[in-house]
Structures are given as structure tokens and as C-alpha cells.
Amino acid sequence: MKHLYEIIPYRRTVWITGFLKTTVSSAMITTGVVILFNSITEHPYFMEWDEIGIVLGIVSITIACIYIAMIDRWKERRKKEELDTIEDYINRKAEEIANMKVLRKLEELEEE
DSSP states (O other): OOOHHHHSOHHHHHIIIIIIHHHHHHHHHHHHHHHHHHHHTTOGGGTTOHHHHHHHHHHHHHHHHHHHHHHHHHHHHHHHHHHHHHHHHHHHHHHHHHHHHHHHHHHHHHHO
């Protein structure tokens, strides 16, 4: 029987929910805040496009929040699958042990 760490693909989950989520969401939120404040303070690059910068900043922050929610929902689903796998593994092991105990008891009874 395989070990649990071989059955559960946890490396992908850690990579997606750790590094990728943090990097992408931080970059998008930072970009959104910078664009938003540059537009509000009338930075020279956005002199004629105040509302476009504000909209882009808000859209960037909103997309980052949606991305975070999607990743968290995916992680929750994966965690449920992982717990189901662990429960199945424990049940199989318990059944094997129970069968061994019953067989030993039957052998002891036959010897008497």
C-alpha cells in the first residue's frame, strides 16, 4: 500500500496557493493602488486621462480580489478531496487490522 504523501498531490497545492497566489495578487493590488493614486494626484503620465487611471486601478484591485477568492475556493475543494483520501486510507487500514485480529482469534479457537 502506498504512503499518504504519495497518494495526495500536495506539492501543486502548495505552489498554487502559496507562491503563485501571493505573487500575482500582490502585483495586481500594488499596480492597482499605484495607478489609482497616480490618477487621483494627476501624475504627468495621466494628465488627460484621470478617469481611465481610476477605472484601471479599481479594475486591477477587483480582479486581484476575484483571483484570491477563486484560488481559495480551489484550495478548499482540494482540502476536502485530501481529507476524503485520508479517511479512505484510515478505513482500509482499520479493516485490514480488524481482519487480521479476527483471523488470529479464529486460529486460536481452532487450536483449542
